[in-house]
Amino acid sequence: MPRKNNRQKKLHVKKGDNVKVIAGNEKGKEGRVLAVFPAKERVLVEGVNMRVHHDKPTQENPQGGRIEREVAIHISNVMVIDPSTGEPTRIGRKRIEEDGGGRWVRYAKNSGEIIDK
Known part of the structure; x- marks a missing residue:
């Protein structure tokens, strides 16, 4: 839609x-x-x-x-x-502060591992 x-x-x-x-x-x-x-x-x-x-x-x-x-x-x-466990996971978004600025990344809700490298 x-x-x-x-x-x-x-x-x-x-x-x-x-x-x-x-x-x-x-x-x-x-x-x-x-x-x-x-x-x-x-x-x-x-x-x-x-x-x-x-x-x-x-x-x-x-x-x-x-x-x-x-x-x-x-x-x-x-x-x-999920890259660490190989199981399906929900996705969350969080801001990572690096080099004076921040960027939004996706992470796996199950393991907390960042998906966007």
Whole structure:
């Protein structure tokens, strides 16, 4: 559902995160996030939610045919995997003070380990 104001919603996953699917037909599968679509609140996870796509012949693919591709799933159906334990965890945000300024980082709620390096 699109947001009414102009601010983009903060999401708990980013491109490149390792996530586990916690709901739906693909429950239990793990993969790396290939793309995040904040406006639609969906993510594309490598090897998860594969669907057959029918491609027309092009110069790059002169044969055309049926190709399996990942399809985006709702962001609420995935949890980030804690780097220290390998289990799914909720994500928190905290400010780290360094070199006179601070920056916001994501951390795993279970272990407290920082996810953003």
